[in-house]
Amino acid sequence: MALPTLVIFVKLFAGAGETWGHIVEYLLLRYLSNSFYLAIACSLLTILLGVSTAWWSTRYEFPLRKPLEWLLILPLAIPSYTTAYAYAGIFDYGGSLELLLRPLSWGIPKVDVMNIHGLVLVLSISLYPYVYVACRAFFLHQSQNLIEAAQLLGGNSIRNFFKLILPIARPAIVGGVILVLMEVLNDYGAAKYYGVNTFTTGIFKAWFGYEEIETAVYLAALLLAMIFSLIFLEQWQRRRKKFTSQDKSRKPLKRILLSKPKQYLLLGMIALPAIFGFLIPVAQLLYWAFLTYESVLKASFFSIALQSLLIATLAAVACVLFAVLLLYTSHWNYLKSIKSLSKFGVLGYAIPGAVIAVGIYIPSLYVDRWLMKMLGAKVGLILTGTIIALIYAYVVRFLAVAYNPIASGREKIQNTLVEASYSLGKGTLFTFFKIEFPLLQTAIFSAMILVFIDVMKELPLTLLLKPYEVQTLAVKAYEYASDELVMEAALPSLLIILTGVLPVIILNKLIRRD
Amino acid sequence: MLLQTQNLSKNFGTVKALDQVSFQLETGKTYSIVGESGSGKTTLARLITGLERPDFGSIHLNGKLIASGSFHLSAEKRAVGLVFQDYALFPHLTVEKNIEYGIAKTKDKKRIVESLLTLVNLEGYGSRYPHELSGGQQQRVALARALAPEPQLLILDEPFSNLDTSLRNYLRTELFNILQQTGVSSIFVTHDTKDALAVSDEILILRNGQLLQQATPEKLYQQPATPYIAQLFDFLVALSPQLVQKFGYSCQPNRKYYLRSRDFKINQDTDYQIATQVKRSVFMGTYYTTYLQIEEEEIMIEHQEELKQTTMNLGWQEADLLIFD
Numbered sequence: 001m002a003l004p005t006l007v008i009f010v011k012l013f014a015g016a017g018e019t020w021g022h023i024v025e026y027l028l029l030r031y032l033s034n035s036f037y038l039a040i041a042c043s044l045l046t047i048l049l050g051v052s053t054a055w056w057s058t059r060y061e062f063p064l065r066k067p068l069e070w071l072l073i074l075p076l077a078i079p080s081y082t083t084a085y086a087y088a089g090i091f092d093y094g095g096s097l098e099l100l101l102r103p104l105s106w107g108i109p110k111v112d113v114m115n116i117h118g119l120v121l122v123l124s125i126s127l128y129p130y131v132y133v134a135c136r137a138f139f140l141h142q143s144q145n146l147i148e149a150a151q152l153l154g155g156n157s158i159r160n161f162f163k164l165i166l167p168i169a170r171p172a173i174v175g176g177v178i179l180v181l182m183e184v185l186n187d188y189g190a191a192k193y194y195g196v197n198t199f200t201t202g203i204f205k206a207w208f209g210y211e212e213i214e215t216a217v218y219l220a221a222l223l224l225a226m227i228f229s230l231i232f233l234e235q236w237q238r239r240r241k242k243f244t245s246q247d248k249s250r251k252p253l254k255r256i257l258l259s260k261p262k263q264y265l266l267l268g269m270i271a272l273p274a275i276f277g278f279l280i281p282v283a284q285l286l287y288w289a290f291l292t293y294e295s296v297l298k299a300s301f302f303s304i305a306l307q308s309l310l311i312a313t314l315a316a317v318a319c320v321l322f323a324v325l326l327l328y329t330s331h332w333n334y335l336k337s338i339k340s341l342s343k344f345g346v347l348g349y350a351i352p353g354a355v356i357a358v359g360i361y362i363p364s365l366y367v368d369r370w371l372m373k374m375l376g377a378k379v380g381l382i383l384t385g386t387i388i389a390l391i392y393a394y395v396v397r398f399l400a401v402a403y404n405p406i407a408s409g410r411e412k413i414q415n416t417l418v419e420a421s422y423s424l425g426k427g428t429l430f431t432f433f434k435i436e437f438p439l440l441q442t443a444i445f446s447a448m449i450l451v452f453i454d455v456m457k458e459l460p461l462t463l464l465l466k467p468y469e470v471q472t473l474a475v476k477a478y479e480y481a482s483d484e485l486v487m488e489a490a491l492p493s494l495l496i497i498l499t500g501v502l503p504v505i506i507l508n509k510l511i512r513r514d
Numbered sequence: 515m516l517l518q519t520q521n522l523s524k525n526f527g528t529v530k531a532l533d534q535v536s537f538q539l540e541t542g543k544t545y546s547i548v549g550e551s552g553s554g555k556t557t558l559a560r561l562i563t564g565l566e567r568p569d570f571g572s573i574h575l576n577g578k579l580i581a582s583g584s585f586h587l588s589a590e591k592r593a594v595g596l597v598f599q600d601y602a603l604f605p606h607l608t609v610e611k612n613i614e615y616g617i618a619k620t621k622d623k624k625r626i627v628e629s630l631l632t633l634v635n636l637e638g639y640g641s642r643y644p645h646e647l648s649g650g651q652q653q654r655v656a657l658a659r660a661l662a663p664e665p666q667l668l669i670l671d672e673p674f675s676n677l678d679t680s681l682r683n684y685l686r687t688e689l690f691n692i693l694q695q696t697g698v699s700s701i702f703v704t705h706d707t708k709d710a711l712a713v714s715d716e717i718l719i720l721r722n723g724q725l726l727q728q729a730t731p732e733k734l735y736q737q738p739a740t741p742y743i744a745q746l747f748d749f750l751v752a753l754s755p756q757l758v759q760k761f762g763y764s765c766q767p768n769r770k771y772y773l774r775s776r777d778f779k780i781n782q783d784t785d786y787q788i789a790t791q792v793k794r795s796v797f798m799g800t801y802y803t804t805y806l807q808i809e810e811e812e813i814m815i816e817h818q819e820e821l822k823q824t825t826m827n828l829g830w831q832e833a834d835l836l837i838f839d
Contacts, residue, residue, distance in 0.1 A: 416602035419565050422589035423596040424616030425663050434615075438606045 004351065004359020004396060008220050019210045020218055027197065031219070034116060035198045035226070038123070038184050038191075045124035046180045047173060049273045050131025055161065056270050058139040061255040062263040068270055069136075075277030076129045077500035079457040079474065081189025082493040083126040085486050086281035087113050088193065089288065096284055119194045125277045127183050131176035138172035139165075144254060178234050185223065186352040188460035189478050199223040200460060203354040207464065213362065220355040227350050282497065288490030296491045301476075305495055308472040311387070312455040312499075315394035316402075316448040322395050323402035323447060327410060332428055349400035353461030356397050361465065364389045390465045397461060398454050402447040409443025410436070442510055449503040456499050515577065516541040516667060516699050517562065522571035524557050531557040533723040534571065539667075539701070539716075544693065546702040546710035548746070549720035558720065559669050559703045563596045564589035576666060595665030595698075599672040601656040603644035609655050610640035616663040630658040633692060649676055650685055657689070661696060668693070668700040674709055686712050707746045719743050741772055741838055749775040749816050750836075757811050761786040763835070770838045775816040777834035780826055787829025795821050 057069050075083070090096045091111045113121070142165075150160045166173075188200045199219055206215035258266065289296075348356065413436060421431040437444075459474045466475065473492040480489035517539040524532040532554040539545055549555040560566040561581065562573060570583035575594070580587040604612055613630055614623040631637050634654035644652055653673065660668055673689060674682050690713045693700050704710055710717050711731045719726040719734070719742075727739040738744040741752075753771040763786050765771070779787075791807040801816050806828060815828075 414600065414602060416598045416600055417604060419563075419589070420596070420598060420602040420604075420659075421615070422565065423563050423592075423594065424659065425590045425593070425618075426616070427588075427590050435604055 003363060004348075004356045005224065007359040007362050008217055008224060008355065019206065019212050020215045023202070023206070023215060023219070027202065030197050031199050031202050034196055035185065035223075037116060038120060038196075038198065039181055041120040042124050042127065042180060042184050043177050045120065046128040046131045047177060049124065049128035050176060051135050051166070051169070051173060053128075053270050053273055054132045054135035054139055055165065056266055058136055059256060060263075060266055061257045062267045062270075064267060064271075068267070068274065071274040071278060072132055072270070073129050073504075074274065074501065075126045077453070077497050077504065078126060078278065078281055079189070079459065079477075079493070079496060080123055080126040080183065080187055081193065081459060081481075082285065082477065082489075082496070083277070083281045084119070084122045084190035084193050085477075085481050085489055085493070086284040087118070087122050089284055089486060090280070096287065114194050116194070116196045119190060119196050122190060122194075123184055123187065125273065126281075127180045128273055128277065130179040130183070131173060134172040134176035134179075135169055138169050142168075174234055178230060181230060182227070182350055182352075185227065186354075186460065188354065188463070189481075193481055199226075200352055200354045203358065204460070204464070207358070213358065216354075216358050217362075220358045223352060224355055227352070231347070231350055282494075285490040285494050285497075288487040289494055292487045293491060296488050301491070304471040304476050304492070305473060307470055308456060308474070308496075309499070311390070311470070311472060312452045314387075315391055315398065315455045316451040318391050318395050319398050319402035319451040320406070320444055320447050322399055323406050324444070326399070326403060327407055328432070331410075347400070348396040349398065351397065353393075353397055353458060354464060356393050357461050357464035360389055360393045360396070386467055387470065390462070390467070390470075393461050393465050394451075394455055394458070397458075398451045401450050401454055405443050405447045405450065406440060409440050413439050445510065446507055449507050453500045453503060456496050515539075516575070518574040519562075520572050522558070522561060522573060523569050524554075524561060524566065525569055530723045532561070532568075535720075535723075535725045536571075537718060537725060537728050539699070541699050542697060543715040544690075544700050544702070544713055546704060546714040546717045547720060548704055548707055548710045548717055550705055552722070553720040554723040555703050555705075555720050556671065557723075559596070559671055559701070562667070562701075563594045563669060564592045565596075593663065593666045595660035595663065595668040597653070597656045597660045597668070597670040597673060599675060601644075601652045601676075603652055603655055603659070605644055607643075608640065609636065609642050609644070609647070612644065612655060613640075613659045613662050615659065618663070626662060630662055633661075633695065634658045635688075650681060653677070653685075653689075654692075657692065661698065665698065668698050669703065670700065671703045672705070673702065674704070674706065682709075689713075719746070738836070741770065741836070744772060744774070744836055751775050751778070751813055751815060753813075754811065757808065757813070758835075760808060761788050761829070763832075768839070772836040772838070773830055773834060774836070777830055778815050778817065779829045779831075780817060780819070780821070782827075782829060784829030785832045787827050790826060790828045792821055792824050792826065 053072055057065065057072065088095075091113045092098075097111075112118070146164070146168075147160065150164050185198075186200065187198070188204060191198045191201050192204070199222065202219045203216045203223070206212050206219060351359075417435055417439075418431055421435050422428075426434070456472075457474060459478055462472055462475055463478065466472070473496050477489040477492040477496070480486065480492070515538055518537075520536050522532055522535045523530070535554075535558065547555045547558060557566060561568050564581065564587060567586050568581055568583060572582040573580050575592065579585060580592055604615065607615070609631075610627055613627045617623050617626055627640065631640060634657055636651060636654055636658070639647070639651070639655075644655065647655065653676075657670075670689075674686060677685055686709060702710060702713055714731065716728060716730055717734055718728045719739075721742060727734060727743055729737070734743060735747055738747075741750060744750050750772050751774075753773060755765040755767075755769075755771065758765050758771045788808060793805040793807050793812065795802050795804040797820075798816075801818055802820065803814060803816055804821060805812055805814050808828075
């Protein structure tokens with residue numbers, strides 16, 4: 001799993017490509033400032049959206065609360081590049097906004113979203129659910145006693161929120177924001193479409209534009225350094241304080257019932273992110289899909305959809321397999337060193353897809369050259385540009401997505417069950433298949449679905465490593481958009497969203513049933 | 515000899531969970547390991563079952579080495595059964611499947627399960643799932659499951675701690691009767707001396723990782739090795755050497771003297787006695803707690819009868835005095 005990182009580190013000593021000097025001179029500062037601006041602005045905006053919606057929806061009672069709680073998560077089902085296409089289309093000349101406003105004969109506002117500020121808005125509106133989900137889970141587990149204590153001490157609700165709730169929710173907020181930042185730094189499709197130069201677009205430009213993988217390695221290394229300092233920061237802030245209350249007799253939070261007008265005001269405020277993050281982009285895509293379905297809906301489209309599903313399923317199975325392997329090699333081993341290895345293995349989620357692609361492309365080329373030398377030229381490229389390298393890259397990137405639900409599922413199985421099996425004369429493997437596996441089924445299934453959704457949406461890594469003849473829905477949508485056919489990108493995008501939303505609903509049912 | 519341990523030791527970090535524990539158990543008897551939390555009793559049980567490895571020392575089961583500092587026979591090969599404190603019934607398997615889990619393939623599983631269900635009074639419950647049973651029923655399933663592979667030794671970890679006190683006495687007897695019928699050698703791990711007294715042939719007292727005494731319940735009561743053991747059974751009053759001398763008893767140096775509270779006699783003719791002043795007497799329901807002044811010393815005793823006067827004669831018999839080094 002550490003291979004891509006190691007490769008990049010080793011390759012750093014091989015010297016930079018010819019264009020590296022050019023990039024340092026003209027582009028690097030731009031990459032740095034853009035990426036920093038994106039990171040900071042998106043963090044602030046997602047915190048604002050995520051924390052407020054999470055707090056209001058857990059603390060207050062208002063109409064349509066249950067469906068809204070759901071709707072607030074759904075922007076995650078839309079790849080951020082798709083949201084970017086949709087908003088570009090809405091604010092374009094002759095775009096949807098103009099079409100809608102023209103009959104009213106109002107002045108048509110000229111809004112240009114195709115810049116870095118627009119990118120911040122689009123990314124924030126599609127990524128805030130990471131913060132929302134983390135904070136919501138945290139607020140739901142807060143004790144009523146804590147807030148009652150604060151009220152008795154004489155704080156009003158606004159003061160309580162800023163003085164008490166916000167500080168103790170910090171780990172949850174930071175956890176959510178870290179995910180947002182990783183997605184922001186990973187993003188390629190949206191930044192490319194909006195013409196914003198970031199590290200990730202830089203890696204693409206170096207690789208495909210200048211055809212200099214050495215330069216891509218240098219950019220990847222810089223990006224990696226940023227990511228690792230982020231991870232370090234998060235670990236450091238988490239170590240300093242312990243925020244979880246040990247109070248077992250806690251009462252669940254009671255929701256506050258406001259007056260009717262206030263309830264509707266709240267409903268409106270909470271609904272806004274969901275409307276902008278999900279409903280509007282989806283409406284735009286549906287409109288485009290309606291305009292273009294005749295030209296897009298060809299036999300090749302179904303073949304692409306099928307390939308997408310197949311690749312995502314393969315990747316999901318592979319990830320789950322490796323996650324279980326990783327979990328149990330550390331479980332069944334007494335060595336401490338192997339236990340820490342499992343932590344290292346899941347770091348891949350933090351590494352942007354483009355970096356992983358660079359880190360896998362180089363060694364797979366070496367291995368293939370070596371294989372050809374050993375077996376003769378006729379074997380061709382076994383790894384480079386094949387499905388094997390692609391699946392391996394997905395495993396590196398999404399192992400954590402599979403690992404976390406399975407690991408937390410494993411934690412819920414009391415150790416005594418496993419020990420009971422041992423004491424009844426059964427070995428570790430028998431125990432795994434008869435006791436742990438049946439009890440882990442839901443967790444394993446959730447893990448597969450989560451990886452499946454992520455792979456369906458994945459763009460940068462797939463673009464860089466996919467075999468030439470293989471197409472996925474995400475790649476197809478990207479290609480349409482880059483070829484100035486953004487309307488045609490709607491249908492593949494909608495299909496991705498559908499494959500994202502449906503499994504989540506099934507998953508929710510499954511977890512409820514448990 | 516069923517089980518023998520020698521200098522058995524286990525550390526968790528810097529904590530000595532078990533410190534050079536040596537003892538021997540005989541086949542067919544019922545034992546109890548008694549200790550408060552942190553005494554090392556659970557660690558001892560886990561070492562015997564093979565769920566934990568000793569740092570040094572050894573364990574022999576039926577004369578065969580099963581664990582030492584360098585050797586570890588894994589739990590599944592030991593034939594030591596364990597009834598867990600939380601029962602650890604497999605939630606996705608029925609009662610029947612739970613019980614037959616540990617039975618060897620070559621055996622007639624159905625017949626064994628049937629007879630075990632009869633033994634634990636759960637006929638007809640075979641197709642239920644663990645969550646459909648009460649706590650007491652779950653415990654009996656756990657017992658049946660542990661007995662199914664016919665272990666050479668059965669360990670029961672805090673078997674009564676999850677049960678209502680009102681049911682406890684009844685279930686204790688029932689559990690004991692079931693074990694008697696099977697004739698299996700067993701160890702109860704418990705923090706409750708009363709539970710241990712009710713079920714065991716011999717009791718092992720653990721404290722701070724050390725084995726204080728192994729004896730029959732009677733011997734443990736009559737000749738406790740330490741004051742700690744004596745106070746497990748009774749409320750113990752410590753008497754300073756000066757105080758003992760005031761009663762007229764001639765003290766030896768460097769000894770500690772104790773009396774069980776109920777061995778004090780009030781206004782009776784005894785071997786040793788002294789006049790005392792009643793300072794305060796509190797009614798506690800089934801007994802009184804009384805503070806007595808003896809010259810400049812004060813002691814507290816528990817007794818049954820109400821005290822009417824403010825002065826009285828406090829005395830005791832020589833045979834009741836507990837003397838420790």
